[in-house]
Amino acid sequence: MKFRFFDISRKLRNSIHTSWMIACLSLVLLIPMVLTIGLAIKSFPLLAQHPLLSLLFSSNWKPLSGQFGFYPFILSSIWVTLLALLFSVPICLLTSIHLTQYAKKWVLKIMQPVIDILAGIPSVIYGVWGILVVIPFISDHVAPFLGKSSSGYSILAGSIVLSIMIIPFILNILIELFNNIPVELSEASLSLGATRWQTIKFVVLKKGLPGIISSFGLGMSRAFGETIAVLMVVGNVAKVPTGILQPGYPLPALIANNYGEMMSIPQYDAALMLSAFILFVVVLFFNAGSRLLIIRSGKHN
Amino acid sequence: MDWPKKSERNKNLKQIIAFTSFKLLSYAVVMILFLILAQIVFKGFSVISWEFLTAMPEDGMTKGGIFPAIVGTFYLVLGSMIFAFPIGVLSAIYINEYTKDSFYKRFIKLMTNSLAGIPSIVFGLFGMTLFVNTLGFGDSILAGSLTLGLLTLPVVIRTTEEALKSVDDSFRHGGYALGATKLQTIRRVVLPIAFPNIITGLILSIGRVSGETAPILFTVAAYFLPKLPSGIFDQVMALPYHLYVISTSGTNVAESQPIAYGTALVLIMIVLLVNIAANTLRRYLGKKVKMN
Numbered sequence: 001m002k003f004r005f006f007d008i009s010r011k012l013r014n015s016i017h018t019s020w021m022i023a024c025l026s027l028v029l030l031i032p033m034v035l036t037i038g039l040a041i042k043s044f045p046l047l048a049q050h051p052l053l054s055l056l057f058s059s060n061w062k063p064l065s066g067q068f069g070f071y072p073f074i075l076s077s078i079w080v081t082l083l084a085l086l087f088s089v090p091i092c093l094l095t096s097i098h099l100t101q102y103a104k105k106w107v108l109k110i111m112q113p114v115i116d117i118l119a120g121i122p123s124v125i126y127g128v129w130g131i132l133v134v135i136p137f138i139s140d141h142v143a144p145f146l147g148k149s150s151s152g153y154s155i156l157a158g159s160i161v162l163s164i165m166i167i168p169f170i171l172n173i174l175i176e177l178f179n180n181i182p183v184e185l186s187e188a189s190l191s192l193g194a195t196r197w198q199t200i201k202f203v204v205l206k207k208g209l210p211g212i213i214s215s216f217g218l219g220m221s222r223a224f225g226e227t228i229a230v231l232m233v234v235g236n237v238a239k240v241p242t243g244i245l246q247p248g249y250p251l252p253a254l255i256a257n258n259y260g261e262m263m264s265i266p267q268y269d270a271a272l273m274l275s276a277f278i279l280f281v282v283v284l285f286f287n288a289g290s291r292l293l294i295i296r297s298g299k300h301n
Numbered sequence: 302m303d304w305p306k307k308s309e310r311n312k313n314l315k316q317i318i319a320f321t322s323f324k325l326l327s328y329a330v331v332m333i334l335f336l337i338l339a340q341i342v343f344k345g346f347s348v349i350s351w352e353f354l355t356a357m358p359e360d361g362m363t364k365g366g367i368f369p370a371i372v373g374t375f376y377l378v379l380g381s382m383i384f385a386f387p388i389g390v391l392s393a394i395y396i397n398e399y400t401k402d403s404f405y406k407r408f409i410k411l412m413t414n415s416l417a418g419i420p421s422i423v424f425g426l427f428g429m430t431l432f433v434n435t436l437g438f439g440d441s442i443l444a445g446s447l448t449l450g451l452l453t454l455p456v457v458i459r460t461t462e463e464a465l466k467s468v469d470d471s472f473r474h475g476g477y478a479l480g481a482t483k484l485q486t487i488r489r490v491v492l493p494i495a496f497p498n499i500i501t502g503l504i505l506s507i508g509r510v511s512g513e514t515a516p517i518l519f520t521v522a523a524y525f526l527p528k529l530p531s532g533i534f535d536q537v538m539a540l541p542y543h544l545y546v547i548s549t550s551g552t553n554v555a556e557s558q559p560i561a562y563g564t565a566l567v568l569i570m571i572v573l574l575v576n577i578a579a580n581t582l583r584r585y586l587g588k589k590v591k592m593n
Contacts, residue, residue, distance in 0.1 A: 021395035098323035122512025197316035225420025
């Protein structure tokens with residue numbers, strides 16, 4: 001009898017604790033949904049009055065008179081993100097090839113923690129570094145060199161800071177990717193008389209291509225949502241940027257800068273919620289697309 | 302004796318050129334890190350003193366210390382961990398040990414991945430709407446901790462999942478063979494083995510939380526508040542926000558620059574210490590588990 005009782009309590013405990021876990025998991029799964037629905041509901045008042053397309057492509061940003069054109073912000077975000085990718089992609093790709101394909105093992109062993117630390121440095125510190133180093137550099141050297149004048153607070157500054165921030169992020173993914181490519185493939189190529197460089201070009205890069213593209217996609221979604229560091233150096237002027245030395249005003253900076261006054265102006269909070277919603281959708285799109293690419297390419301081989 | 306053909310020599314030359322440029326680039330990456338760190342360490346080091354760490358800010362944050370910001374960051378980290386650790390670890394255990402169905406598994410994966418990808422500023426806005434306004438917590442440690450907790454949940458889940466995955470199935474089978482229930486097996490066998498890796502992941506997420514600025518902008522951070530919080534419904538200063546404020550909108554940027562360097566150094570030290578602690582702990586605990 002005693003034994004039986006013990007058995008029941010064991011089973012009971014089993015199911016009680018399992019239900020705890022299910023509760024936690026459903027809470028986690030609920031968050032993205034609540035977030036999506038919440039943002040959609042909150043941005044609805046604005047969408048009810050203006051059609052979405054005119055909001056996205058109008059460059060009139062006058063919250064006081066009820067005009068909300070997101071075009072300058074969206075364009076700034078795209079400029080900063082693409083420029084940052086342009087700087088960081090070659091560096092990441094070549095560095096990761098160097099580290100995984102032909103550097104000595106101890107180099108990667110030293111570099112891995114360095115990359116981890118770079119990835120762990122808070123974004124606000126990159127922002128401070130941008131203000132103290134990048135901005136004077138642009139206003140004193142880059143702008144005069146190009147024959148223009150600039151305060152330094154510009155799209156270029158934002159993208160330089162951003163590119164340094166996403167380098168460790170992309171680098172980590174690429175190193176893992178290259179380490180997972182079977183050695184047999186490279187060995188086969190080397191045994192046919194190809195140099196290491198040819199092997200890398202025609203075997204390693206080809207095999208890793210979907211992963212490489214998706215790592216850039218992930219980096220891009222990361223860069224698109226980055227707030228503080230960019231906000232600190234990009235200038236924050238609500239105009240359509242016409243050059244990389246002009247100040248810009250990306251979407252995250254718009255949200256971060258205006259939370260204080262958003263309650264006092266009608267529809268302003270709906271406008272900020274809509275910009276958060278745009279941010280959310282774009283980031284998720286790139287994230288999901290990149291992951292899908294990895295899964296697809298894994299199935300083919 | 303026949304020499305390699307011209308194309309042969311070319312291909313070796315090309316290799317040398319390519320590899321040299323790769324090498325220079327990877328050194329450049331290290332250089333960037335050292336340049337950033339060196340500048341902050343050199344300029345911040347002279348600022349940091351016992352007084353700087355334990356005094357209140359004064360004179361519009363151009364003098365004095367950063368004590369309230371350190372305390373605030375500590376509370377925020379603590380609060381977010383109390384929220385995120387249990388939920389994250391329990392979810393990860395369920396995901397890894399209980400879900401079998403591949404559709405359900407993929408759905409969970411999709412959701413946690415999207416959660417991990419959400420920009421921190423969106424979390425901040427969400428936290429403000431939900432915790433500060435709808436639930437009425439106001440700008441408070443509670444609201445800030447919950448927002449930061451949401452942000453770290455996916456990190457905690459992922460690291461715990463990885464740790465559980467690395468436990469060999471034979472351990473689980475051994476547990477079942479001895480008549481243990483699934484829960485007993487997980488608690489007595491799987492978790493102790495995975496523990497070092499789980500704890501490492503948790504500590505690393507502390508490093509991340511202590512440096513986040515965007516989520517606390519709307520939910521907790523105070524611009525200038527030279528006193529310590531007395532409860533979870535108080536506002537606090539926090540290191541990253543303090544750094545952001547004094548380097549952008551301070552009343553006198555030139556005068557507060559030393560403080561900016563000092564604060565940055567403290568923040569970097571926290572992140573570095575957390576990283577080192579995590580690695581040491583993993584090594585130490587890993588050895589201990591193996592001996593048992």
